[in-house]
Amino acid sequence: xxxxLRVLSFGLGPIGLAAARLVLQKTSLQLVxxxxxxxxxxxxxxxxxxxxxxxxxIVVAGDGAxxxxxxxxxxxxxxxxxxxxxxxxxxxxxxxxxxxxVSSTExxxxxxxxxxxxxxxxxxAATAAGVSVLGTGVNPGFAMDFLAVVASAVTADVKAVxxxxxxxxxxxxxxxxxxxxAGLAKGEFQQQVATGKFGHVGMRESVALVARGLDLRxxxxxxxxxxxxxxxxxxxxxxxxxxxxxxxxxxxxxxYVGKQAVVHLDLSMYVGAPDPxxxxxxxxxxxxxxxxxxxxxxxxxxxxxxxNSLHGVAAAAPGLRSVLDIAPPRLCR
Amino acid sequence: xxxxLRVLSFGLGPIGLAAARLVLQKTSLQLVxxxxxxxxxxxxxxxxxxxxxxxxxIVVAGDGAxxxxxxxxxxxxxxxxxxxxxxxxxxxxxxxxxxxxVSSTExxxxxxxxxxxxxxxxxxAATAAGVSVLGTGVNPGFAMDFLAVVASAVTADVKAVxxxxxxxxxxxxxxxxxxxxAGLAKGEFQQQVATGKFGHVGMRESVALVARGLDLRxxxxxxxxxxxxxxxxxxxxxxxxxxxxxxxxxxxxxxYVGKQAVVHLDLSMYVGAPDPxxxxxxxxxxxxxxxxxxxxxxxxxxxxxxxNSLHGVAAAAPGLRSVLDIAPPRLCR
Numbered sequence: 001x002x003x004x005l006r007v008l009s010f011g012l013g014p015i016g017l018a019a020a021r022l023v024l025q026k027t028s029l030q031l032v033x034x035x036x037x038x039x040x041x042x043x044x045x046x047x048x049x050x051x052x053x054x055x056x057x058i059v060v061a062g063d064g065a066x067x068x069x070x071x072x073x074x075x076x077x078x079x080x081x082x083x084x085x086x087x088x089x090x091x092x093x094x095x096x097x098x099x100x101x102v103s104s105t106e107x108x109x110x111x112x113x114x115x116x117x118x119x120x121x122x123x124x125a126a127t128a129a130g131v132s133v134l135g136t137g138v139n140p141g142f143a144m145d146f147l148a149v150v151a152s153a154v155t156a157d158v159k160a161v162x163x164x165x166x167x168x169x170x171x172x173x174x175x176x177x178x179x180x181x182a183g184l185a186k187g188e189f190q191q192q193v194a195t196g197k198f199g200h201v202g203m204r205e206s207v208a209l210v211a212r213g214l215d216l217r218x219x220x221x222x223x224x225x226x227x228x229x230x231x232x233x234x235x236x237x238x239x240x241x242x243x244x245x246x247x248x249x250x251x252x253x254x255x256y257v258g259k260q261a262v263v264h265l266d267l268s269m270y271v272g273a274p275d276p277x278x279x280x281x282x283x284x285x286x287x288x289x290x291x292x293x294x295x296x297x298x299x300x301x302x303x304x305x306x307x308n309s310l311h312g313v314a315a316a317a318p319g320l321r322s323v324l325d326i327a328p329p330r331l332c333r
Numbered sequence: 334x335x336x337x338l339r340v341l342s343f344g345l346g347p348i349g350l351a352a353a354r355l356v357l358q359k360t361s362l363q364l365v366x367x368x369x370x371x372x373x374x375x376x377x378x379x380x381x382x383x384x385x386x387x388x389x390x391i392v393v394a395g396d397g398a399x400x401x402x403x404x405x406x407x408x409x410x411x412x413x414x415x416x417x418x419x420x421x422x423x424x425x426x427x428x429x430x431x432x433x434x435v436s437s438t439e440x441x442x443x444x445x446x447x448x449x450x451x452x453x454x455x456x457x458a459a460t461a462a463g464v465s466v467l468g469t470g471v472n473p474g475f476a477m478d479f480l481a482v483v484a485s486a487v488t489a490d491v492k493a494v495x496x497x498x499x500x501x502x503x504x505x506x507x508x509x510x511x512x513x514x515a516g517l518a519k520g521e522f523q524q525q526v527a528t529g530k531f532g533h534v535g536m537r538e539s540v541a542l543v544a545r546g547l548d549l550r551x552x553x554x555x556x557x558x559x560x561x562x563x564x565x566x567x568x569x570x571x572x573x574x575x576x577x578x579x580x581x582x583x584x585x586x587x588x589y590v591g592k593q594a595v596v597h598l599d600l601s602m603y604v605g606a607p608d609p610x611x612x613x614x615x616x617x618x619x620x621x622x623x624x625x626x627x628x629x630x631x632x633x634x635x636x637x638x639x640x641n642s643l644h645g646v647a648a649a650a651p652g653l654r655s656v657l658d659i660a661p662p663r664l665c666r
Contacts (some may be wrong), residue, residue: 016343022489138487150483152664153641154471154634156355215666292450297619301487308486328661331485333548 005029005314008073008099010064010090013051014173015104016079018303021050021075028333030312031056033071035064037080064180065088068097075310078103082113082201088122095125098314101133102309103301106202107120108135113208113221123320133314136309136323138302139165140202140209143278143292144253144265146323149213151280151290158214158284160262162207166295167269168276169248174238175298180248180269181227181230183239191247199225199239200267209274210263211255213324218255218263226250228270236271237239249272308332338362338647341432343397343404343423345369345382347506348437349412351636354383356410361666362643364389365610366404368397368411372488396424401430408643411436415534417448421455424466433649434466436640437564437635439535442478444653445556446541456653465649469642471635472498473535473542476625477586477598479611479656482546484623491617493595496539499628500602501609502581506632507571513581513602514560516572522560522579532558533600536586543596544588546657551588551596558585561603562591569604580604641665 007029009020016036023031034046042062045055061067063116068076076094081087084107094101111119126133135141144163152158169177180199181189192198202221211218233240242245248270255263275293282288309329316326324331340362349369356364367379368573375395378388394400401409409427414420418442427434432561459466466472485491502510513532514522525531538557563580566573574580581603588596592654609628615621642662643661649659656662 015603025489041560142487146567146661147483149663150480153638153662154475154629155664156358156637158664214664256357286633288629289626291626293624294624296487296621300489304489306487307489314528324663325659325660328479328483329486330482331488331547332659 005074006032008033008036008076010078011080022307030139035061060088061321063087064095072101075100095129100131100313103135104137109140110208127319130318132321134313134321140206145206147208148280156285158282160283161282163265164279165267166276168273170236170271172222181246182271184246198252220256221234223253241271285327338407339365341366341409343368343411344413352639355640366396398426406432408433415439428462433464433646436468437470442473443538443541460652463651465654467646467654473539476611478539478542490616491615493616496598498600499609501606502602503569503604514579515608517579531600540586540588545662553589556586567605574604
């Protein structure tokens with residue numbers, strides 16, 4: 001792989017912008033382009049979106065496929081949407097332009113789970129083009145799945161996995177506060193959940209990744225999503241949650257072997273959640289208990305792991321890869 | 334890679350035997366041979382060394398090179414000695430027989446550090462033979478190095494690394510209790526340290542791996558080894574440490590950039606050490622603090638990570654690999 005990778009940022013929401021900002025700081029990465037479909041962003045110097053005075057010289061393009069063809073980056077840093085079918089054409093555009101891809105699309109963590117045909121199509125296209133495509137992030141991608149698999153390295157047997165993640169959503173970006181329902185009435189929350197396009201995306205994929213990584217032969221994956229109501233008023237930089245309104249959510253994911261939940265992922269994300277933390281417990285021989293004291297730090301960490309995965313995906317064998325198949329991500333300078 | 338790997342166990346000390354026992358339990362591994370240079374072991378059915386009644390049908394061979402040539406295993410599980418020059422011929426014998434290697438040889442974690450020429454020779458031989466060679470274990474290989482690199486994935490910058498490991502040596506194998514000096518007088522301990530072949534092996538290699546993984550440009554690696562004296566009598570299954578005798582050791586490793594120790598690894602291994610645990614602290618943006626509550630469990634874990642690395646090394650690109658370059662180890666069934 002080249003020692004300095006030429007990177008194109010596709011998707012300039014809060015995470016995409018944080019990741020692009022980070023790319024600009026790295027000597028082993030060169031930001032060569034930025035893309036966002038939002039007409040309010042296209043045409044501006046990226047500096048404007050980053051809140052910087054000095055121009056970067058990178059003008060935001062609206063047409064991703066054209067920018068990819070023109071700039072031919074080594075790798076696309078992709079932060080647009082959560083659902084794989086919605087980003088299929090963006091991924092194919094990168095593949096056609098010969099660019100590797102690191103993507104925050106949650107369903108891409110374990111794309112075969114809900115989109116087997118599409119995963120096959122992407123894998124074949126990437127393999128034929130000699131590029132690799134990876135979905136990753138903190139959650140899914142690290143906190144509740146990858147770390148459990150890493151922890152299993154020191155065990156002789158694992159019977160059950162429990163991962164706990166508690167996030168104080170007050171410290172997170174606005175879209176996250178909205179997507180967990182902060183400020184909604186309970187009834188509105190339930191209506192949103194019923195749409196199937198609400199809340200944390202990727203819980204099923206995390207369960208699937210853990211099950212595959214530990215070869216747990218899970219035959220059924222389920223999840224539940226419940227609102228957490230605010231015990232008192234809580235103000236964030238973006239909104240106010242009043243007492244009795246929804247502060248956020250609790251999302252359980254389960255992987256079953258018969259009637260037994262051998263994988264249980266327990267995610268709390270709400271405004272004001274106390275004692276933020278990440279914990280992994282593997283019940284086995286021997287049992288292990290791993291912890292991130294204070295939790296893995298939010299949006300900053302998500303931007304970091306995406307950027308820290310760029311060199312790894314550039315070095316990976318072509319095709320649709322998973323975080324279990326390639327060298328572990330690590331700090332990129 | 335084949336779905337069931339044919340494994341030869343080379344080295345049948347406590348760790349090698351624990352690893353061989355584990356291989357026998359795995360459906361994705363088949364133990365096809367066992368080797369130990371000790372004449373007291375050669376010729377016996379492996380079951381006898383494992384304390385089992387039923388024979389395994391595997392007779393311990395004394396000549397490793399001959400056994401490798403005859404059995405042509407997919408991979409050699411190598412647990413003999415700590416120092417790379419002492420195991421060079423054993424590794425070359427495996428390479429010549431077309432076998433991948435997973436080894437507990439501590440210096441093989443970062444072989445270029447102290448044996449650059451030998452590392453080059455092994456890399457060239459392995460590459461030419463199309464096999465991969467990996468050094469790993471819990472320490473070095475996981476607790477004080479690999480995990481710090483994994484934790485860095487969620488950081489944008491790391492200025493300094495601190496890893497703490499506290500092991501109650503009373504719970505560990507006899508050779509480990511001996512190698513940390515349990516039961517020696519203080520003066521005897523100091524004499525042993527002066528030989529340079531005493532105590533924990535691999536501290537420098539751990540520092541080197543962290544420095545490489547986080548691209549910390551360390552210009553000097555140092556370590557200190559001090560005895561920890563027993564505050565009271567302590568009996569283990571293998572020996573008794575009297576009050577005032579050496580209970581074990583404290584081993585600090587440092588990686589310097591100029592005058593600043595940017596890597597500090599702090600290892601306590603002594604009989605009766607309270608609050609066993611593993612902790613990783615990365616000082617950076619953001620800082621992270623990772624913990625294994627109760628510590629990574631001893632010799633069991635070392636056997637496990639060696640066995641859990643077999644499929645990964647079989648799938649890796651040929652050559653001398655490091656734990657940073659290949660897919661992370663995970664539970665093998």
